Amino acid sequence: MTPPPKDPGDEPFLKVLRPLVEAFYAFLEKDDRHVRALGLTLSQFDVIATLGDTEGMTCKQLSDETLVTKGTLTGVLDRLEAKGLVERVPSQADRRATIIRLTSKGEKKFQEVFPKHIYYMKPFFEQALTGAEMKTLRELLLRLKESFEQKNKN
Amino acid sequence: MTPPPKDPGDEPFLKVLRPLVEAFYAFLEKDDRHVRALGLTLSQFDVIATLGDTEGMTCKQLSDETLVTKGTLTGVLDRLEAKGLVERVPSQADRRATIIRLTSKGEKKFQEVFPKHIYYMKPFFEQALTGAEMKTLRELLLRLKESFEQKNKN
């Protein structure tokens, strides 16, 4: 992870870089700890939450819509399948593909943990920021994100 | 990683959560890719940059000042030592402790890669935000970070 700058001069962007990293890691620690207390790893939670309220989806879709890499997804799904939370169904449309869906047990788990986690995280944001500040923060973060995502930059 | 919300109502904080995660990951990808192109992993860069311009420090200090966990630090240092970039010196003050410092080769590496990386990242921020916006973003992110770091919350 990019460390605190070593005084390379008065660069205004350095005043944003560190708070971005620190805020994210502070968030991540709370996020991770709470999800683990609910009996899942972050990646497992990500998969469960993405599959919740859907008819299922392929590994490719799952990987695209979560932050789980396709190489890791196999292992994450293996362990979720072992927990009885997801099942793999061969796709009718494409013999290469597998449909991943929540079992009824998985859907129950989703209904249990998803709202719990959202409402656990809520006060951290609300005690720090007003509604208007949240709107500002969102705007600035999205702008930054888009800057990083522009093609052929540098 | 916490996924996009599944419409649990009109919760203003959810409008911040996703951009925070997305901005961070967009940043991380650029960060990681560039550091790797300089011949180091992120953790190695973190260690090199933290040791740069110092007389060295203990593993404990290094772990505290970087985002490298103490369990991982041993391996990171092993590989950096193998590259000839750091050396381990027994501490005179405490026989349990080891002082980690950059070799002259490591110091050269630091002088080479540190500015390169900072100036590589700079335009991403500057093309997205004005100086005033950076100041606002910093303020809001630090506030959020502090909210997550408060003890015994929830």
Add this chain to the structure above:
DNA sequence: TCAGTATAGTCCTAATTAGAACTAATGTCA
């Protein structure tokens, strides 16, 4: 003084990352 507690750094486990290789299956286009 010394028993009990805490700490430094290493080692270990389970889980994950990026990236790539692989085989079977599908898509493209001359």
Add this chain to the structure above:
DNA sequence: TGACATTAGTTCTAATTAGGACTATACTGA
């Protein structure tokens, strides 16, 4: 139609994470 290109999901490597166990060393306080 068929050669070539692309894709789906699995497997693999090197590196990393959090958390904890471990041994040697240092600290604390009765």
